[in-house]
Amino acid sequence: MSLRIIFMGTPEFSVPTLLTLVDAGHQIVAVYSQPPRPGGRRGLDLQKSPVHQAAELLGLPVFTPVNFKDPDEREKFRALDADVAVVVAYGLLLPEAILTGTRDGCYNGHASLLPRWRGAAPIQRAIMAGDAKTGMMVMKMDKGLDTGPVALTREVEIGPNMTAGELHDKLMHVGAKAIGEAMVALESGNLPLTPQPDEGVLYASKIDKGETRIDFARDAADVHNHIRGLAPFPGAWFELEIGGKPERVKVLGSELAEGNGPAGELLSDDLVVACASGAIRLTRLQKAGGKPLPAADFLRGTPLARGTRIS
Template sequence: MPLRIIFMGTPEFSVPTLSALVEAGHEIAAVYTQPPRPGGRRGLDLKKSPVHQAAELLGVPVLTPVNFKNAVDRQAFRDFDADVAVVVAYGLLLPEEILSGTRYGCYNGHASLLPRWRGAAPIQRAIMAGDRETGMMVMKMDKGLDTGPVALTRTVPIGETMTAGELHDKLMHVGAALMREAMAKLEADDLSLTPQPEDGIVYAAKIAKDETRIDFAKPAADVHNHIRGLSPFPGAWFELEIAGRTERIKVLGSEPAAGAGAPGTVLDDGLTIACGDGAVRPTRLQRAGGKPLARLEFLRGTPIAAATRIA
């Protein structure tokens, strides 16, 4: 029989998994997501999460507790009498009472090859570290941070110029198919679990604002990985004086380049920038308030001469 599922997720990344479970014929008893947040130009409108919007189109009950400290919220979860909870980028830590609040527990779709990159920002951190591969895992959740036993894994290669946005889009569809397979196995009582290894544990801390600035004193490979790991959001950046004003320029794509010089020095009229070892060439840039532009188009509107020093 199809499973009765509580789905828990918030961003766009979670939506394909919700859709895959519906398409597989499972019953979605309820959807839990983060509460609506201020949005709009002035922040006066409340914006529902992508999962919230998708659930409403499906006609599924939506709940948005701030947390599960309230006994009423915990009881409401149990009252759905679900077989299992599926969690994908929900954004809240789940207490043990919720983890054990369904017949088969909670299964999480996580975007890394655990135990590497446990935590909040596994996609960005994998690219920033120069990893050549990552993947999606379905694990049964326990009270630790991404420490539960693993049910299924799919490995995904990381291309040399792949950005976090591109990897995000790849993984969200891989993860949807993988969770659909996991729930089919659970339905058939054929889902086995393997404990995570004790070695190789690495944590993917949330991206902090103070680490988004590009440090051209680092080797070119590290600068390149930093740029693509933060693209498109929040975006790596440098500062440049334009018409007497210091302006922040986001770099949304780059490529390794030949050249050497003092770190932060523009080496030619094509915006090759020297790093601590080697050089990089931005491929997509964005001025504050402007739209992202390819390098040559950007330079037509904002020429940056050779020998310019970039901070």
């Protein structure tokens, strides 16, 4: 036997889950993804999402509504006669007509240990807060923001130097496996649901460009978490005078280091920077318009001596 599933997702993070459901033999009756967006070097070409592209390669029907306000869109969804909808990073709010538009409702793969880090940026916020662990949760969706009962949890440790990009890649495969297991249990009628606790709720607000600049006047651990939580995108950054003018430099990797000094001062020739307390070593950097480089390669093109101030 297999389930009739509507899959709803948009970015690369969602693709392994779609492939897992297909490989398990479920019938994917439709794929929903966000509409193609302007892309390419000049932003003139409409680019389909990673999920949209994967679905087309699999020969699956794809729908890309802007929203579900149109009654015809809601009826089209219901007419698919699906057992369940699986939602992974779809990016659109689902009205009640969609949440109840299949026999067993909608199940979401969410990248945090709910109720901690509900919302848009759980991976980045967990690292920026210095969390030692996170995970993937399979949750039955309700009208709230990531408030539904939890069906399945898989914890993942966050290494001391792990970046958001590395954690993203780990969680998307853990999540795909978790969704696959949850659908097996749902099909057999053995998928228990546990309400989320009222305590420990935190919201993972979307990353704002205004918070990406590095503030070396914070403790070293906070600066380190800020850098790795924003790597590789959008990237934490500082300004450095190069060729007589300020230039933005992204930091895509760092580690805690020994040393003390005025905040923002280089304490060594290998990019150890003083913070309010302690220091960090910058390990991977990228100048505007350049490619990411290990610190040693960056320094060959942009020598920086001990005592240089960055901000």
